Amino acid sequence: MTIRSLAAACGAALLCQFAVSSTVFAADAPAHWVSAWATALQPIPQRADLPPLYRAPEVAGRTVRQVVYPTLSGKSARIHLSNEYGKTALVIDDLRIARSAGGAAALGNGEARVTFGGKNSVSIPAGAELDSDPVAVDMDQGAPYAISAFMGPEQRIVAWHRVSNQVNYISAPGNHTADTSADSFRGRFTQYVWVTGLSVDAPSSAAVAAIGDSITDGMRSSLNQNRRWPDALARRFVGAGNRATAIVNLGISGNRLLSDSPCYGDALVRRFDRDVLERPGVRAAILLIGINDINFAEMPARRGLDCDFPHTSVTAADLIAGYQRVIAAARHRGVKMFGATLTPASLSASRESIRLAVNQWIRTSHAFDGVVDFDAALRDPAQPNRLQRAFDSGDHIHPSDAGYTAMADAFPVTVLVNSTRK
Structure with a gap:
């Protein structure tokens, strides 16, 4: 080697x-965001005869719960969303992050709502990317976190990270972002979608x-x-x-x-x-x-x-x-x-x-x-x-x-x- x-x-x-260094930062110092978890997207071929391996699951009006493992700890986080390959707006009506309890389950006492300009919902134009507002949440290095997104009524998946080596989940119709139980999350897929980064304030x-x-x-x-x-x-x-x-x-x-x-x-x-x-x-x-x-x-x-x-x-x-x-x-x-x-x-x-x-x-x-x-x-x-x-x-x-x-x-x-x- x-x-x-x-x-x-x-x-x-x-x-x-x-x-x-061991620099001491003032309480009002500006945030220093550092990528703690990330993935890269790839477009899904758009054709009628796709083999099953390239067919995306249905997510419109459902909740998508994805599990990520940050490699830094912190007390504040931001979630990065990407509509890089979208042809229409990416619409998320509610987004939350919570400590995973294993599988599709989440811990309720660590759950936090994610906002965008102070609003619970967000519409990201085709080709655009966006960071959330800072979220006050304890991020522990190496621990699993469930990011749950209630998707708009017309939302489709047109890009993903295809090989996640991680099981993620899709719910029955409706907003299940606050659910701690896995009961509503019967659908499974092994890709990452839309969430392409998680950063923490780590000076x-x-x-x-x-x-x-x-x-x-x-x-x-x-x-x-x-x-x-x-x-x-x-x-x-x-x-x-x-x-x-x-x-x-x-x-x-x-x-x-x-x-x-x-x-x-x-x-x-x-x-x-x-x-x-x-x-x-x-x-x-x-x-x-x-x-x-x-x-x-x-x-x-x-x-x-x-x-x-x-x-x-x-x-x-x-x-x-x-x-x-x-x-x-x-x-x-x-x-x-x-x-x-x-x-x-x-x-x-x-x-x-x-x-x-x-x-x-x-x-x-x-x-x-x-x-x-x-x-x-x-x-x-x-x-x-x-x-x-x-x-x-x-x-x-x-x-x-x-x-x-x-x-x-x-x-x-x-x-x-x-x-x-x-």
Whole structure:
């Protein structure tokens, strides 16, 4: 595992960028919002012959309850709503947040109504995004929270985060936002919709954004268990005594660096500003993407919905140019950029040569502020183009829970401890 300059001074090391001082803030100091949880949206293909996997549930006039796990604590929170891909207004008639009691149940004593300009309801125009008013609510790092939205009578889902690895809930018709019981929430779905961020007022804190494709998204990790590698990294922060740094996950399964997809979202070079740089409190990002760019060129075209379209061929030079665009955008905004090597995926010889060339550049170019070598952490020493058996979920591309933990373990714990010191 290689993280450039980690043996050097803290200022050049990953996560030491987020060391915080013991400054005392006045009671009337302005809020310092930091992303504590986030997800990235992708449009749903709009066509009549969608396979069941891409059909959104009915939500009009019902309550949608989503479960999120903030990675920072605080006494005040804001919820970020997005209608980025909407063609009509996003209408929510009532929105509440409460501590989850497991499944679709919520705790009544922690429930708080969320307002927008002092109003209980909100209508967000097509293409727009909006933060709620601050909500006085105790946010505990790592605990589950239920965000319940009573949807307008005409509301449809046209965008989502498709692979949430989290069961969320839809009620029977009516406003059930204040219900603590799970009885009304019989519908289940495993996507996130509209709620794309939760930030807390945390003056001495900062956030790290993990962005990439399905391996950052946690594809094939255990449902409802928070076993993605960013989750494991967040737990390592806490274990190292650092409770002032949030980890937010902006991975999208199937996402590519350079090409948009009908199913897998905008190319990362296009979504990076919105999904990372515009998040409050983000001071660094960890980039892991490129395998789908390499792979999709050889995927057969499909009739009907072809999620791999366009089947664009890429070279290592193409990917490197894309990385450089992302790095430049981050540095323009003062955000540190850390590169992760592409993990083994049992590729054909021609595609493997691209992966190896890209990884060599990531390790040696000094283009990033630091490098974490996920390839070295996961590969089989006897067959370096393959995942170790213990780290393979079974499809030879996505890690198992143990593999995702090994990725988080690739960050030296000593650096995490040092990042809490002055």
